[in-house]
Amino acid sequence: MTEDVLRTQRRRELRDFLMSRRARVSPAQAGLPDGGARRRTPGLRREEVAVLAGVGASWYQWLEQGRDISVSPQVLDAVARVLRLSNAERRHLYLLAGLNPPAPEVAPEVRDMCDGLRRLIDTWMPYPAHIMDPYYNCVMYNDAAGMVLGMRPDNTQNCIIDFFTDPLYRGQSRTWEKNARTVVAQFRASCAAAPDDEGYQEVLDQLRDVSPEFATLWEERDIEDAGQIRKELDHPLVGLLAVESTAMKVPARPDLTIVLHTPLPEANTAAKLEWLASPEGRRGSMYPVAG
Structure with a gap:
C-alpha cells in the first residue's frame, strides 16, 4: 500500500x-x-x-x-x-x-484496576509475579515472589535498589553479573524517556550512593528496552531454578509494569515451583532469596 x-x-x-x-x-x-x-x-x-x-x-x-x-x-x-x-x-x-x-496517562476511571491486577498475579501462582511503578517501586507481589525471589516487607521495596543491595539475592543468583548490565540499561531507558521526572533522579542518586557497581555500569550508558531476562537461582530448598522474567505493560495503566516469571525447561523448575507453593514447601521456605 x-x-x-x-x-x-x-x-x-x-x-x-x-x-x-x-x-x-x-x-x-x-x-x-x-x-x-x-x-x-x-x-x-x-x-x-x-x-x-x-x-x-x-x-x-x-x-x-x-x-x-x-x-x-x-x-x-x-x-x-x-x-x-x-x-x-x-x-x-x-x-x-x-x-x-x-505520553500515556492514567485515566481516573481505571485507577482501581489494581484489584484486577492483584487477581492476575495471584492466578499466576505457583510462579513468581510482581508489579512495579515507573520508579521500580514494588506495588504488589504474589506469594511465589516472596518464597522464590525473597520479596519481603523489610527490603527497600524498590526492585532495582534491592537487586544491587540485597546480599542474599547476589549470593544465590548465578546470573547476577550478566543481568546487572541489562537491568541498568533498562533503567537508563526509562529515565531517558522522562528526563524531567524527579522521581527517577531520586532513585538514581540513591543507587549511586549505595552501589559502586551500579555507578560503574551507569557510566557505560547502555540502553535496552524492557523485555525478557533469564534468571538462574540456587534456592536453598530445591536447588537450581531457571526462570524467564517478562516485563509487560497494560495500556490503561502505563504507570505500572507487570513482571511475570515463567519456568524454563531446565532443572525441573516448574515442578520445584509447584512444590514450594505447596503446604509442605511453604513450611520450609522463609525468604530464602531476595531480589
Whole structure:
C-alpha cells in the first residue's frame, strides 16, 4: 500500500472520528444554551466546536474534512477538550493528525484496576509475579515472589535498589553479573524517556550512593528496552531454578509494569515451583532469596 493511499485512509478516519465524537457532545455538556431549537444532527455543530476551541470555523471544517493543513499539539488539545476525549481518544486524534502522540496517562476511571491486577498475579501462582511503578517501586507481589525471589516487607521495596543491595539475592543468583548490565540499561531507558521526572533522579542518586557497581555500569550508558531476562537461582530448598522474567505493560495503566516469571525447561523448575507453593514447601521456605 502506497504512502498516498495510507494518508488518504488516515484523513478519512480523522474525518469520521471527529464527526462521531462531535455528535456525542450535547450543547449543555459543552456549556452552551440549546435555545430550544430542534437540531438536524445530534451534538455540537462544527462552528460551535471551533468557537469553544478558539480556532477559526473554516480551519476546523478543513480539519474535519481531512484536508492537508498544519496542526499543532496545542490546537489538538483544545479540540480534544471541547469534544471531551478520553486519554486514549486524545492519543488517537494525534496519530490521525500525523503528530507524535502525548505520553500515556492514567485515566481516573481505571485507577482501581489494581484489584484486577492483584487477581492476575495471584492466578499466576505457583510462579513468581510482581508489579512495579515507573520508579521500580514494588506495588504488589504474589506469594511465589516472596518464597522464590525473597520479596519481603523489610527490603527497600524498590526492585532495582534491592537487586544491587540485597546480599542474599547476589549470593544465590548465578546470573547476577550478566543481568546487572541489562537491568541498568533498562533503567537508563526509562529515565531517558522522562528526563524531567524527579522521581527517577531520586532513585538514581540513591543507587549511586549505595552501589559502586551500579555507578560503574551507569557510566557505560547502555540502553535496552524492557523485555525478557533469564534468571538462574540456587534456592536453598530445591536447588537450581531457571526462570524467564517478562516485563509487560497494560495500556490503561502505563504507570505500572507487570513482571511475570515463567519456568524454563531446565532443572525441573516448574515442578520445584509447584512444590514450594505447596503446604509442605511453604513450611520450609522463609525468604530464602531476595531480589
